[in-house]
Amino acid sequence: MDDQQWLERQFGCRLHQESLLAQALSHRSVGSRNNERLEFLGDSVLGYIVSEELYRRFPDADEGQLSRLRVSLVKGSALAEVARELSLGEQLRLGSGERHGGGRRRDSILADSFEAVLGAITLDSGIEACRQAIFKVFRSRLDGLRLEQARKDPKTRLQELLQGSGRPLPDYVLRNAAGEDHARIFTVACELADGKVIAEGVGDSRRAAEQAAAAAVLDQLGES
C-alpha cells in the first residue's frame, strides 16, 4: 500500500506534502532526511491533544490521575502496540542494518515513527487535522479508559493508607526464588507491623511479587 493510502485508511487524512510523510516514515538508519525532528514535534502534539481530551472526559480526576491516564496511553509500549495495529512497520524505511536486525518490530522504532507521523500531519494540515487523526486512532482506547485505572500501584496505596493513620510501613520479605535464572518466580510476603496481617504475592520479578503481596494486604484490609 502506498503511504498516502495507508495514512488515509489508518488516520483518515492525506497530506499535501507527500515528502513529509515519507520523511516521517524514515528511520535515522536511512540517512539524514529522517524522522527524528518530526518525532520531537509529534511527541508534544500527542501530549497536548491527549491531555486536553482527558481533562474534558474526566472532570473529577485530579492532576495525578490525569497524569497516570496519560502515561497509560502515550508510553512507548502503548504507542508501539498502536503502531502494530496500524501496520506501521510495513510502511517504514529502514537502513539495511535495522531491516535485517528486525527494526520493523522494535517497540522504540515503532513508537517514535508513530509520533513522527503525527508531527507530519500537524505541520502539513494543522493541529485540528491532527486532533481528528488522533481521535480516530485512539477512540476505542479513550472510550475504554476508566478513572479506576488511574489508581496508584498497590505498594504506594498501602504505604499512603498506613501513613494516613500514623502506622509504620510494611515489611517486604523474600520468601522464595525458584526456577532457572531466565525464568525465576519470586514469592514475597508483605507484613504489617502489628504482625496480624500478612499476605504473600508471587511474580516474575521481586518488584512484581511485592506489588502482588501489597495488593493482597489491601484486600485483607477491605481496601482493594
Next chain:
Amino acid sequence: MDDQQWLERQFGCRLHQESLLAQALSHRSVGSRNNERLEFLGDSVLGYIVSEELYRRFPDADEGQLSRLRVSLVKGSALAEVARELSLGEQLRLGSGERHGGGRRRDSILADSFEAVLGAITLDSGIEACRQAIFKVFRSRLDGLRLEQARKDPKTRLQELLQGSGRPLPDYVLRNAAGEDHARIFTVACELADGKVIAEGVGDSRRAAEQAAAAAVLDQLGES
C-alpha cells in the same frame, strides 16, 4: 488590577468564562477549586506550542538541540521568571499559610500558575488563542534564542570528544573546598589520561567546578 485587565495587558486576550481565570489563579491552598488540573493541561499546551515554534525556527537543529532549547524556555525557573515579569504573583489567590509564608514569590507556585493560565486560555478560547498569547509572552525570548545555546554541557562534550577518538574518560579531582558551609567555593581539576592536559575550574558546587574544568580542557584542545 482585576484579573481580566491583567490578562489583557499581559497575554493580549480576555476570557469568556471569568471563573476559569479565577480558578487558574487559585493555588491549592485556597481549597478544592484550584489550578492543579489547569496546570496539567497548560503544561502540555506550552510544550506543544513551543515545540512547533522551535521546529519552524530552527530547521537545522537536531532533535537533541530542539529538546535543550525547549527545556531552556519551559523549565520551572524560566517560567517563574516569566511569571514575575508579568506580575502574576499579585493576582494569585493563596491560602493564608502560603500567603504569609511567601508563596507569592515561590518559583514552583509561580511556574505552575503560569501554566494554569495557559490551560484556562486554551479551554476558554481555543489553542490558536493560546498560541498567540504564548507568542506575546515569549516573543523576545524566542527571538533571543541561538542554536549555540543548545550545546551540550562541557563535561558531556568532552566525554563525547574523547570517546569519539577512542580515548579514556577524564578524571575530575577535587583540589580544594574553601569558605563557610553556606558559601563554599570548590576547585576541581580535570585531567586527561595522557597526563598532558590538566585544567582547573572553580564553582559554588562541585558540579559547577567540574563543568568549568571541562570547559577549560575543551579550550586547551581547541574545542571551546
